[in-house]
Amino acid sequence: FKCPSCSGIVTVKAVGISVTATCSYCSSVIDVTNANFQVIKKANENIRKTLLEIGARGFLFGVQWEVIGYCEKSDGDYRWDEYLLYNPYHGFRFLVQNQGHWNFIKVLKTDIPVIGIMHEVRYLDHSYRLFVKGHASIAYVKGEFYWRVKKSDSVKYVDYIAPPFMLSVEENDEEITVSSGQYLEPGVVASA
Numbered sequence: 001f002k003c004p005s006c007s008g009i010v011t012v013k014a015v016g017i018s019v020t021a022t023c024s025y026c027s028s029v030i031d032v033t034n035a036n037f038q039v040i041k042k043a044n045e046n047i048r049k050t051l052l053e054i055g056a057r058g059f060l061f062g063v064q065w066e067v068i069g070y071c072e073k074s075d076g077d078y079r080w081d082e083y084l085l086y087n088p089y090h091g092f093r094f095l096v097q098n099q100g101h102w103n104f105i106k107v108l109k110t111d112i113p114v115i116g117i118m119h120e121v122r123y124l125d126h127s128y129r130l131f132v133k134g135h136a137s138i139a140y141v142k143g144e145f146y147w148r149v150k151k152s153d154s155v156k157y158v159d160y161i162a163p164p165f166m167l168s169v170e171e172n173d174e175e176i177t178v179s180s181g182q183y184l185e186p187g188v189v190a191s192a
Contacts, residue, residue, distance in 0.1 A: 003028055012144055013068045014086050021144040022069075024054065029141070029150060051097060052083050054143045058192035060104060060184070063090050069143030075134040075157075084145060092146060095189070096181070102189045103166060105181040112178045115169050121160050123180070128160035128167050136170075 003010050008025030012018055012032055021032050056067045069084030080098035087093075094105035113123040121128045137154040155170040164183035169176065 003030065013066060014088075014092075014144060014146065017146050018068070018144040019146065019148055022142040024142070027142065031148075032144070048140060048142070050083075050142075051081065052095070058189075060085075060093075060095075060188075060192050063087055065090075065093060065095075067095075067143070069145045069149075070141070071138050071149065072140040073136045074139045075136045078134075079139065084143065094179070094181075095184075097189075100186055102184040102186060103181040104184055105168065105179045108178045108180055113167065115158070115160075115167070115178065121167060123167060126162040126165055128162045128165070131159045131161040131166070133158040 001010055001012075002008070003023040003026060005028040006023060006026040008023050010021050010023050010030060012021050019031065019033050021030050022028070023030060050070050052067045052070070054067055054070065057064055059065075065085035065087050067083050068086045071082050071084075073080055073082060080096060083095040083097070085093045085095055092107070094103075094107075096103045096105055111124075113121055115121050119130045134157060135154060136157050138149065138151050141149055141151055153172070155172045157171075158169045160167040160169075166181040166183070168179045168181060170179075171177075
């Protein structure tokens, strides 16, 4: 469809699942659940190049994934990239990058470990220890997402590690999300 702000062509990959898409020409965030594709927010910044561009495809763990969304998150001066990956048969995953370190992340929907305020968590025969916690906010966004996302959205987060695995907990006013991840060598991501 045409962007209601600049008339650029916007393509949605996860039709019927994504609720927002970002115009790759003007960075307007568009509500794709609205039949008229109303602009939620027009971004007043240039579109950034990212390490993995929207539409890039690659194989990880024997599955072809396509990058459909990107956001940069920050906690003060600490910044990281989160790429939303999609496969119509396997759903969504995240590929998270910070200073050349990559993690392949899946949101847990079942078998969610009980995580309170603790320094160690046991999950699937691994003992995870507290790695980092803080408040993250979205500094930049582009692409499409299965939730309503905008710049400045924020969450409290806690990451636990049992190398090469991790557990991540994000909490905002509406929900708590628990994810599991696995570290990937940079060469694995590059060859994917």
